Amino acid sequence: MSQAVIGQRHEIPDLHYLNNGHTIASWLLTKDHKRIAVLYLISVSFMFFVGGLAAALVRLELTSPHGQLFTSEQYNKLFSAHGIVMVFFFIIPAVPAVLGNFALPIMIGAKDLAFPRLNLLSWYLYVVGALIVLTSFILGGVDAGWTFYTPLSSIYSNTQISLCLVGLFLAGFSSIFTGVNFIATVHKMRAPGMTWFKLPHFVWANYATSLIIVLGTPVVAITLVLVILERTLKFGIFSPELGGDPVLFQHMFWFYSHPAVYIMILPAMGVISELVSCFSRRRLFGYEMVAFSTVAIAAIGFLVWGHHMFFSSQSVLQGIIFSLLTLIVAVPSAIKTFNWVLTMYKGSVVFTTPMIYVLGFIGLFLVGGLTGPYLGAVACDVHLTGTYFVVAHFHFIMVGGAIMGFLGGLHFWWPKMFGRMYSEFWGRLSALVVFIGFNFTFFPQFILGYLGMPRRYHYYYFAPEWQIYNILSSAGASVLAIGYLMPVFYLTASLIKGKPAGPNPWGATGLEWNKTSSPPDTHNFHEKIVVTEPPYNYDAISDNRDYRKMWGGEPLEWEKETV
Amino acid sequence: MAAHGAAIDPNEPVVYEQYETIEQQQETYLVGMWSFLVTEVMMFGALFLVYSLYRWKFRGEFFMFHEELSWQWGGLNTMNLLFSSFLMAKAVQATQLKRAKAQMWYLAGTIVCAFIFLIIKAIEWIPKFEHHLVPTASFHWPPHEPHGSGGGSPEHAKIFYSLYFTMTGLHGLHVVIGIIAITILMVMTKLKAKAITDYIPTEMVGLYWHFVDLVWIFLYPLFYLIPR
Ligand code: HEM
Numbered sequence: 039m040s041q042a043v044i045g046q047r048h049e050i051p052d053l054h055y056l057n058n059g060h061t062i063a064s065w066l067l068t069k070d071h072k073r074i075a076v077l078y079l080i081s082v083s084f085m086f087f088v089g090g091l092a093a094a095l096v097r098l099e100l101t102s103p104h105g106q107l108f109t110s111e112q113y114n115k116l117f118s119a120h121g122i123v124m125v126f127f128f129i130i131p132a133v134p135a136v137l138g139n140f141a142l143p144i145m146i147g148a149k150d151l152a153f154p155r156l157n158l159l160s161w162y163l164y165v166v167g168a169l170i171v172l173t174s175f176i177l178g179g180v181d182a183g184w185t186f187y188t189p190l191s192s193i194y195s196n197t198q199i200s201l202c203l204v205g206l207f208l209a210g211f212s213s214i215f216t217g218v219n220f221i222a223t224v225h226k227m228r229a230p231g232m233t234w235f236k237l238p239h240f241v242w243a244n245y246a247t248s249l250i251i252v253l254g255t256p257v258v259a260i261t262l263v264l265v266i267l268e269r270t271l272k273f274g275i276f277s278p279e280l281g282g283d284p285v286l287f288q289h290m291f292w293f294y295s296h297p298a299v300y301i302m303i304l305p306a307m308g309v310i311s312e313l314v315s316c317f318s319r320r321r322l323f324g325y326e327m328v329a330f331s332t333v334a335i336a337a338i339g340f341l342v343w344g345h346h347m348f349f350s351s352q353s354v355l356q357g358i359i360f361s362l363l364t365l366i367v368a369v370p371s372a373i374k375t376f377n378w379v380l381t382m383y384k385g386s387v388v389f390t391t392p393m394i395y396v397l398g399f400i401g402l403f404l405v406g407g408l409t410g411p412y413l414g415a416v417a418c419d420v421h422l423t424g425t426y427f428v429v430a431h432f433h434f435i436m437v438g439g440a441i442m443g444f445l446g447g448l449h450f451w452w453p454k455m456f457g458r459m460y461s462e463f464w465g466r467l468s469a470l471v472v473f474i475g476f477n478f479t480f481f482p483q484f485i486l487g488y489l490g491m492p493r494r495y496h497y498y499y500f501a502p503e504w505q506i507y508n509i510l511s512s513a514g515a516s517v518l519a520i521g522y523l524m525p526v527f528y529l530t531a532s533l534i535k536g537k538p539a540g541p542n543p544w545g546a547t548g549l550e551w552n553k554t555s556s557p558p559d560t561h562n563f564h565e566k567i568v569v570t571e572p573p574y575n576y577d578a579i580s581d582n583r584d585y586r587k588m589w590g591g592e593p594l595e596w597e598k599e600t601v
Numbered sequence: 602m603a604a605h606g607a608a609i610d611p612n613e614p615v616v617y618e619q620y621e622t623i624e625q626q627q628e629t630y631l632v633g634m635w636s637f638l639v640t641e642v643m644m645f646g647a648l649f650l651v652y653s654l655y656r657w658k659f660r661g662e663f664f665m666f667h668e669e670l671s672w673q674w675g676g677l678n679t680m681n682l683l684f685s686s687f688l689m690a691k692a693v694q695a696t697q698l699k700r701a702k703a704q705m706w707y708l709a710g711t712i713v714c715a716f717i718f719l720i721i722k723a724i725e726w727i728p729k730f731e732h733h734l735v736p737t738a739s740f741h742w743p744p745h746e747p748h749g750s751g752g753g754s755p756e757h758a759k760i761f762y763s764l765y766f767t768m769t770g771l772h773g774l775h776v777v778i779g780i781i782a783i784t785i786l787m788v789m790t791k792l793k794a795k796a797i798t799d800y801i802p803t804e805m806v807g808l809y810w811h812f813v814d815l816v817w818i819f820l821y822p823l824f825y826l827i828p829r
């Protein structure tokens with residue numbers, strides 16, 4: 039591996055994918071996976087702040103036990119808007135469509151995704167879907183939650199559900215096309231020598247995610263169409279008035295939406311595997327096991343949807359079977375966690391910004407993951423379902439896990455995407471603020487849930503003793519908001535003022551760091567790629583200690599000499 | 602990088618930028634198409650699941666509801682679609698053998714069959730609007746002049762017809778998309794568009810069309826041939 043001298047001055051290359059064409063059309067009609075990733079980054083961030091605004095209003099309302107700020111209807115619309123935007127327009131596309139789009143083709147040595155035009159179509163479907171959903175909010179909002187349970191969504195609610203569902207249908211096809219694209223790319227576009235067991239884990243994770251998307255998303259898409267037909271034309275498939283089965287909707291919804299939680303977390307786990315290995319300067323422990331556990335999670339994830347419905351007319355036998363299967367799915371997740379920890383063990387850990395996000399991820403994912411079996415065990419779930427315990431659980435996974443992974447990955451690949459370094463000081467600070475704010479926001483919700491506070495209520499005058507926890511949570515949310523806003527500023531500033539990163543600022547392995555410039559060329563590589571090295575070959579890098587020193591702020595040996 | 606710059610040979614397929622060889626490009630397109638068809642299978646699969654559950658729940662009644670559907674028209678359409686699939690297979694074969702004229706004729710034949718399918722569908726559907734068998738607010742069961750016994754509960758009948766119209770409707774939509782796809786394919790082949798330089802586009806449209814056909818092969822017995 040060719041190693042540049044550490045700490046040396048770098049220049050931004052003259053021609054790269056960002057300045058290869060300056061017109062608006064060159065962006066909006068681009069077929070370059072890297073430019074499409076940037077488009078996704080902008081649109082996904084926008085939706086994140088829309089969803090965050092709704093969350094802020096939800097938290098504001100809950101500071102008082104009397105629900106003084108909003109009516110029940112308004113509150114229903116607020117948490118529905120929050121859930122819908124965050125799930126379908128932020129967290130599902132965030133890692134695959136931004137980081138995956140950017141890094142996956144380069145990581146396997148391809149010049150682009152298999153179908154660049156389809157990739158652009160995915161983005162347009164996403165944008166049109168998002169605009170339709172936002173329109174439905176402006177025209178009156180949606181009050182059935184992000185889960186759209188029938189018969190509330192099909193018969194009783196008279197809000198803008200049909201329009202919103204049309205938007206979600208389009209967003210669904212956006213992710214299906216991304217999934218098809220990734221599958222074909224990973225199968226057929228790998229460079230010579232890039233065998234399946236040399237693939238970086240980020241690629242494995244996106245591949246497994248794509249399988250889930252292609253198998254699961256069409257099911258929820260057609261289910262939502264059935265709800266639209268029921269609302270607009272008065273068809274009756276889930277209608278209890280006709281002897282139909284409204285719970286069937288829940289089965290079909292969760293058949294997708296449980297695997298969807300793995301659509302959210304698997305790519306983030308892939309990011310973590312990359313980062314943990316790079317910043318421990320050590321080969322990823324148990325490469326094969328991590329790869330198999332990724333695929334196992336994707337497969338078993340399809341068999342556990344019933345754990346969302348222990349109390350909606352499932353038989354006891356069904357409950358027990360789903361309960362056991364749910365407990366099994368915790369195993370591969372645990373395997374991954376052990377492997378990350380063992381990678382760090384005896385590694386030389388460097389506390390860069392991405393690595394702090396990784397440590398945050400591991401801690402929070404652990405809590406989120408370990409509360410899963412509580413909810414998966416029927417006897418325990420009797421008490422916990424429908425309470426804030428569930429809300430805390432899934433936020434530990436989705437916000438504490440997936441978003442930490444996304445931000446960690448963004449900070450890791452940012453120098454590659456834009457060619458410049460951001461401020462390490464502000465980066466580390468934001469990672470810390472996010473971690474602290476997160477715990478203040480969501481840990482009290484575990485206690486609230488344990489005490490019995492129901493979710494989706496906007497008052498709790500019957501239990502004013504809950505107020506202190508709610509205020510803690512809302513205060514934490516403000517800290518969290520600051521943590522999320524900070525990167526907007528210092529990352530943007532880095533685009534102008536950041537010092538040129540050079541091809542491989544982290545001393546990482548992988549084709550994207552060693553065979554391309556930062557930012558990469560439009561066609562990614564200047565040479566023909568043939569892969570010979572095993573993945574995560576950090577043990578073969580001689581100057582690991584120097585990287586460690588550099589990111590720890592200590593002067594390096596050769597720097598001392600020049601002084 | 603076969604065809605770049607001046608050396609474009611009109612008889613050689615174009616290798617797009619992101620691929621190394623024509624074989625890689627062709628295989629990639631097929632993997633992509635099959636993945637998409639998996640999605641389609643899951644989409645119809647969900648509806649077949651709903652159908653199976655209600656068929657099992659309302660066993661006896663589904664027979665009475667289905668008597669209003671004409672197995673003769675449905676059967677004719679089944680033959681028609683099977684024949685269209687045959688024509689499509691011939692079209693793909695002709696393309697692979699580079700017999701451009703035959704390819705065009707077979708594709709045109711497929712489109713004709715597709716239109717016949719839609720016409721027969723219309724012949725079946727339009728009277729159902731008049732007889733209030735479309736499961737909207739004006740749905741009415743039993744029908745005024747029933748072809749069969751007209752028995753069974755009106756509510757369950759509405760579920761049956763909701764399924765019937767959703768599933769055959771979604772299938773019909775796929776037929777329309779198929780017609781559009783084949784038309785675009787023919788026009789672009791005729792114009793010698795850059796996107797079409799080998800047999801792969803035809804093969805992909807062909808796979809799609811066989812899938813549409815296959816769905817109908819399941820729909821026909823499930824709706825039109827329910828045993829007592
Ligand atoms: C950033 C990614 C996030 C995702 C993916 C996410 C997702 C969700 C989902 C799916 C729900 C369930 C909505 C429902 O019950 O229908 C929810 C509820 C909630 N979220 Fe988030 N959320 C995120 C961030 C946040 C943040 C930053 C906050 C706090 C500032 C927050 C506060 C809440 C609250 C309070 C609820 C409960 C609403 C209720 O059930 O009454 N969320 N979130």
Ligand SMILES: [Cu+2]
Nearest residue numbers: 296343345346
């Ligand atoms: Cu689940």
